[in-house]
Amino acid sequence: MNVENRIVEVETLTCHVLQDFMNMILKEGWQNELYEKAQIEITEDHGLKEKYVSAYEKMRNAENGIENYSVYDMDITLMIEWIRWKRPLNKKTYEALKKVTENRNVPGLSDEEPEELYLCGLLDLCFLRDFVRAVDKCENDIPNEERRNYCDASLQKIENLKNLLEEERMEMLQKEKGMRKDIQSVLDSDDPFNTWRIILNQYLENYYFIEKKPEVYFEFIVLASDAGIVYAHIHAADYYIMVANGCQETEIEAKREAVMEVERRLSMFYNSGNVYTTSEAGAQEILTTISNYSMSGNEITEGMKEIIKGLTEHGFVIEKTEYATYVLSGKTKHDGIQ
Numbered sequence: 001m002n003v004e005n006r007i008v009e010v011e012t013l014t015c016h017v018l019q020d021f022m023n024m025i026l027k028e029g030w031q032n033e034l035y036e037k038a039q040i041e042i043t044e045d046h047g048l049k050e051k052y053v054s055a056y057e058k059m060r061n062a063e064n065g066i067e068n069y070s071v072y073d074m075d076i077t078l079m080i081e082w083i084r085w086k087r088p089l090n091k092k093t094y095e096a097l098k099k100v101t102e103n104r105n106v107p108g109l110s111d112e113e114p115e116e117l118y119l120c121g122l123l124d125l126c127f128l129r130d131f132v133r134a135v136d137k138c139e140n141d142i143p144n145e146e147r148r149n150y151c152d153a154s155l156q157k158i159e160n161l162k163n164l165l166e167e168e169r170m171e172m173l174q175k176e177k178g179m180r181k182d183i184q185s186v187l188d189s190d191d192p193f194n195t196w197r198i199i200l201n202q203y204l205e206n207y208y209f210i211e212k213k214p215e216v217y218f219e220f221i222v223l224a225s226d227a228g229i230v231y232a233h234i235h236a237a238d239y240y241i242m243v244a245n246g247c248q249e250t251e252i253e254a255k256r257e258a259v260m261e262v263e264r265r266l267s268m269f270y271n272s273g274n275v276y277t278t279s280e281a282g283a284q285e286i287l288t289t290i291s292n293y294s295m296s297g298n299e300i301t302e303g304m305k306e307i308i309k310g311l312t313e314h315g316f317v318i319e320k321t322e323y324a325t326y327v328l329s330g331k332t333k334h335d336g337i338q
Contacts, residue, residue, distance in 0.1 A: 002215075003114045003121075003172075006165055010121045011076075013161055014100065014128050017154045018079045021135060022071045024142050024150060025087050031066045034082065035059050051081045076101075090138035096131040100124075118169040125162045129155060179220050183227045193276070196224075196231045225265060230277060233269035234285045237262050238292070245296050262293060263303040270307045283311050284328050287318065291325035300324075 038052035038059070055078055059066045074082070080101050083089065089097065112120065135142075136151040182199050189195035200221075207216040218239045224232035244258035266286060269277055276282045290304050308326065312318055317329040 003117045003168070006168065007117055007121050009161060010124050010165075013157060014124065015076050017128060017132065017158070018076060018100075019071050019074065020150055020154065022074065022079055022082070024146055025083075025139075026071060030086075031059070031069050033086070034069070035066050037085070048081065051077050054078070090134070093131070093134040093138045096127070096134040099127040100131050114172060115169070118165055118172070121165050122162060122169075125158050125165070129158045129162075132158065175216065176223075179223050180227075182220070183224050183229060186224070186229050187227065192229070193231060196229060200232075200235075225268065230269060230272045230274045233265045233272070234289055237265035237269070237289050240265065241289070241293050241296065241298075244293075244298065259298065259301065262289075263301050266290070266307055267303060270310065278311070278314050280316075280328070283314075283316050286311065287326040287328055294324045294326075 034055060038056035040046075041048045041052045042056055055069065055074065058064050058073060059069050071079075080097065083097065132151050132154045136147060139147065142150075182203075186192050186196045186199060203217050203220050207213045207220075221232055221235045221239055225236035240258045240261040244255050244262065247255035247258065266289060269282075270286060271277075274282075277286075286307060290300065290308065293304070294300055308318060319327045319329050321327055
């Protein structure tokens, strides 16, 4: 599973563990208290308005009502605010809860590499485990059996997800290690083009067709391109065309980034200095990729136009068809690469 989805699972489990804790400590009539508190915060706005808006609107909804509002309707932010306001905790429990909260508010998490995301997820689970253990040791006003049942069930769920993340992280590291070894084989080869073709076909057969894990195949291509393997750049550009075409209309920024990667990988290929990139075969690969990009309904970027212009200056005769595709008609005599 994608590591981003695992982080969502960590967030979901954190929410459920805190909801179950709230379910133990809330007293009868808490919904009315919450509604009154939310009403005050929203109307007087003491700086906590955003934390109460969702609960306030849901309680005011005729279909739900105050009496039907459940602890399982509360998000993490509201639960923590409620605990701080209404339910004094043992100092150790409160410190453990603070760590759960503070770790959730680290900015830029979505920009991290997969390895970093796994480590952040594991750290989140460790903090959550510490909170549950603190509840078990310190919140003695909760009936013993109820507290033990809560802690045992929560710790088991945390441990299961923690083991899953650790297994996936180790598998990812081993896979990446193998990829980097294969990439180095290409870089060190006396015949890099044929070595690349052999290794790429192995990834295509093993991961794309047999194991049905195309994401591993594409990950290898992008990693190879990042490592400077010239022959991987066009494949990487084709991959990012697929990513761009898969973006929804609302995913404007994601599509913009994918298009930038298409242009960047094409430029990496064209500007690599490798004789293949301005050979007839290399020029044809560039034009095929740009044509595929155009036929998908995308507008040719300025960077792509510069590459086409550069190929023309190398002596290639390029025609633009009525379908907005580019065709290589031949190559004329030129002082550049023949």
